[in-house]
Amino acid sequence: MVDQRYSPSAVCDFATWEGVLRLLRQGRTEKQGSDAIRVAGRIGRQSWSLPLRREQPGQSGQVSQSEQVSRGAGEDLPGETEAAETTEAVERVRRALVEAGVDGVSFNVKIMPDGQSTLRLLGASPAVRSSVGPSDAGTLLLVEGAVPEPWRRLPDPVPGAVVAPSADPALLERTLRERLPNAVGATEVEIAAAEARLGVCLPEELKVLYRVAGARWEDPDEDYEAMDRAGSAVGCELFPLDELYVADAASRLCPWESVAMEAVVTPPGAAVQGLVGSPGWIAFGDNGGGDRLCVDLTPGPCGHTGQIIILGHEENAGAGLVADSLTDLVLDRPPGERRGSPGGDWPPVVAHVNIRGLPSVEAAAHPALEVLSIGVREAEPLSLAPVFGLPRLRTLAACPGTLADPVEIGELSALEFLELGPEDWRVLLDAGAVPRGLLAAVVRDQGDGDPLSTVVIANELLALWDRPRIIRTALVGDLGPLPA
Known part of the structure; x- marks a missing residue:
C-alpha cells in the first residue's frame, strides 16, 4: 500500500514526536540491547496509550518489562520525574492534533541502534470509529450511518401498563411546595414549549414537579443554593426544564463494537425493558455520579407507566427501577414487589x-x-x-x-x-x-502484531464497501545515539 499523508501540520513534523520516541527508546533499550526497537502506541486529544518503562515499586532504578500505560486527559503518572517528562512529550503531540483538527493517531515506529527512526502514523478515516488500542485499526463502519441492532430496537408495546397506585400529583405538589416555598415554578407556556421540543406529552407528575420547582437557573454559579435545595427536595440533581431530553439509543454514547456485543432482553417478569434507549424515557435528573434518572413511559411487562428508572453511565443497555412513581421518589419510598414471574430459563x-x-x-x-x-x-x-x-x-x-x-x-x-x-x-x-x-467490523490484533499489517487488512475491507481508507504517513528522523 502506498503511504498517504495528512494535510501539512505539526502532526507530520518528526520533531513533534521526538520526545515521545525518546521515552519509548529509553524504555526498550535495556530489554532489546543492540537490536532495532519496534513499538506501537496511540495518542488522542483525550487519552493516550504508550508502552513505557515502569520502575518496580520500592526498587528505584530497577526497571520492569515495558507495559502498555494508558491515561486519560489530566491523569498523572506515578513519580514526578516520569510524569513531567511524559506529560511534556505527549502534550506536544496532543497540541498538534488539536491544531490539525485530528482526534487521535495510532503509530508504529522502528528505531535503529544509531538513532535512525522510521515513524508511521495511522490516521483517521470518516469510516472508522476510534480505536480501542494502539494495534487496532478501530471499528470499521462499512455502511454509512449504520448502527448496532440493539440501537435499532424499539420498546415492545405493553397494552396493560398503567400508572402506579402510588402516583399522587396532589400529594407531590403539596410536598414540593412545603420543601421549596420560594421556588419560581415553570409556566404552562414553558411546559408546553418543552413538550413541543421533545415531541412527547409530559406525564402529570413531571409537570407538577416543574410547576413547583421550576428549575430555571439563570446563572448556575449564583443559583447554586437554589439548585441544591431543589435537588434535596426531589432526591436528585434536577435538570432545568429546557435540558430535559429523550434518552433514546442515540443519547447513550457507547462504542459501536461494545453495543454490538450486547443484546436487548426483556424477560416476562421485568419492570423495565432491557433497551439501550427508548422514546419514552424522559431524562430529568442525575444522581451526582453520572447516572441519569428518567420517567419511563414505556415500562416492561410488570412495570408502571411513569415509573422512575436509572441509566447507569457504565452500562451500554438496560436500566434499573428506582421508584414506582415520581411521588414515591420524592417521598423516598422503595419500589413495590413486581407481579409476574422473572421468566425462568431465558x-x-x-x-x-x-x-x-x-x-x-x-x-x-x-x-x-x-x-x-x-x-x-x-x-x-x-x-x-x-x-x-x-x-x-x-x-x-x-x-x-x-x-x-x-x-x-x-x-x-x-x-x-x-x-x-x-x-x-x-x-x-x-x-x-x-x-x-x-455493517461493521474490527481487525483485532491483540497488541502483539504489526499495526501496519492490521491497517492493510482494514483498508482492504473498507475498499470492498468503497469506504474512505485509513491514512498512512511515514516520517523519517534521527534521534542520535544513546547517551553513554
Whole structure:
C-alpha cells in the first residue's frame, strides 16, 4: 500500500514526536540491547496509550518489562520525574492534533541502534470509529450511518401498563411546595414549549414537579443554593426544564463494537425493558455520579407507566427501577414487589465460549442466539457448524487461532458485526468469503502484531464497501545515539 499523508501540520513534523520516541527508546533499550526497537502506541486529544518503562515499586532504578500505560486527559503518572517528562512529550503531540483538527493517531515506529527512526502514523478515516488500542485499526463502519441492532430496537408495546397506585400529583405538589416555598415554578407556556421540543406529552407528575420547582437557573454559579435545595427536595440533581431530553439509543454514547456485543432482553417478569434507549424515557435528573434518572413511559411487562428508572453511565443497555412513581421518589419510598414471574430459563442470546465460559460452540447454539464470542481456550480450534443457519446470530467475535476454518463464517447469513484477528481476515479476503451483509467490523490484533499489517487488512475491507481508507504517513528522523 502506498503511504498517504495528512494535510501539512505539526502532526507530520518528526520533531513533534521526538520526545515521545525518546521515552519509548529509553524504555526498550535495556530489554532489546543492540537490536532495532519496534513499538506501537496511540495518542488522542483525550487519552493516550504508550508502552513505557515502569520502575518496580520500592526498587528505584530497577526497571520492569515495558507495559502498555494508558491515561486519560489530566491523569498523572506515578513519580514526578516520569510524569513531567511524559506529560511534556505527549502534550506536544496532543497540541498538534488539536491544531490539525485530528482526534487521535495510532503509530508504529522502528528505531535503529544509531538513532535512525522510521515513524508511521495511522490516521483517521470518516469510516472508522476510534480505536480501542494502539494495534487496532478501530471499528470499521462499512455502511454509512449504520448502527448496532440493539440501537435499532424499539420498546415492545405493553397494552396493560398503567400508572402506579402510588402516583399522587396532589400529594407531590403539596410536598414540593412545603420543601421549596420560594421556588419560581415553570409556566404552562414553558411546559408546553418543552413538550413541543421533545415531541412527547409530559406525564402529570413531571409537570407538577416543574410547576413547583421550576428549575430555571439563570446563572448556575449564583443559583447554586437554589439548585441544591431543589435537588434535596426531589432526591436528585434536577435538570432545568429546557435540558430535559429523550434518552433514546442515540443519547447513550457507547462504542459501536461494545453495543454490538450486547443484546436487548426483556424477560416476562421485568419492570423495565432491557433497551439501550427508548422514546419514552424522559431524562430529568442525575444522581451526582453520572447516572441519569428518567420517567419511563414505556415500562416492561410488570412495570408502571411513569415509573422512575436509572441509566447507569457504565452500562451500554438496560436500566434499573428506582421508584414506582415520581411521588414515591420524592417521598423516598422503595419500589413495590413486581407481579409476574422473572421468566425462568431465558434463552442464551449472548454466549461466551472460553476457558471460563461455555466449553464449545455446540453448548452456545440456540435459535435465539444473537451474539457469539469465542475467547482464549486450552483446546483445539472450533468449527462454527453448530451455529450454521441460526436466524438471529448477528455478531461474532473470535480471538486469533480459535477458528478451525474461518471460511465457515460465510454460512452465518445474518451477521452484521464481525471481529477477527488479521490472519483470519486474510483467509476470508483471499477466499472472497467476507460476508457482504456486514455493517461493521474490527481487525483485532491483540497488541502483539504489526499495526501496519492490521491497517492493510482494514483498508482492504473498507475498499470492498468503497469506504474512505485509513491514512498512512511515514516520517523519517534521527534521534542520535544513546547517551553513554
